Amino acid sequence: MSSIALLIPILGVSIPIVAIVGGIGSKIFTRWADLKEKQLGITATIAGEQAAQYAAKIERLEAHVAVLNRIVTDKGTGLSEEIEALRTPAPKLPLN
Template sequence: MDLGILIPLAPFIMVLGIIWLVNNRKLEEKRIAATAEASSEKAAQYASQVSKLEDRVQVLERIVTDRGYDVATQIEALRDVKEVETSGSGIPLNLNRKEEA
């Protein structure tokens, strides 16, 4: 191949290279913008979820630290004990009757 032919074509080849580089840069910028937009949307969704969870934790903290929670727990514990006693489970001990020798 003769270099004499390439010399007049060099400006055209350079212009094609510049166009290709500019197009690649624009595509990369579009890709970055799309990624940034998707990331910001996800960040907003996560922030909303975190806010909801924080609200729920605050409610749970109020319930647990409230004195009424302790009373409710004690009532439920008593209900559980009563259910066990009335269900007839276990072996009868006959504690009221004297053992005969």
């Protein structure tokens, strides 16, 4: 009988403590979930901006390749001479 008599006050104190901790835990979880949602939104925004930058870079590179293709196909005979002219070092001019 004495062990049951000891459990009644322990349960009487434990139940409110569990309820309070459970309420705080749910608030903490809600704040954590909101933070994670904001982090995912920021990550998605950054990824979208990087994708746009990469797309612009690819577009520029494709334009450069198109110019190079046009140069190769239009001036096929003088191209080797132009390449050789680029290989020779430019004369050094005095600074003054």
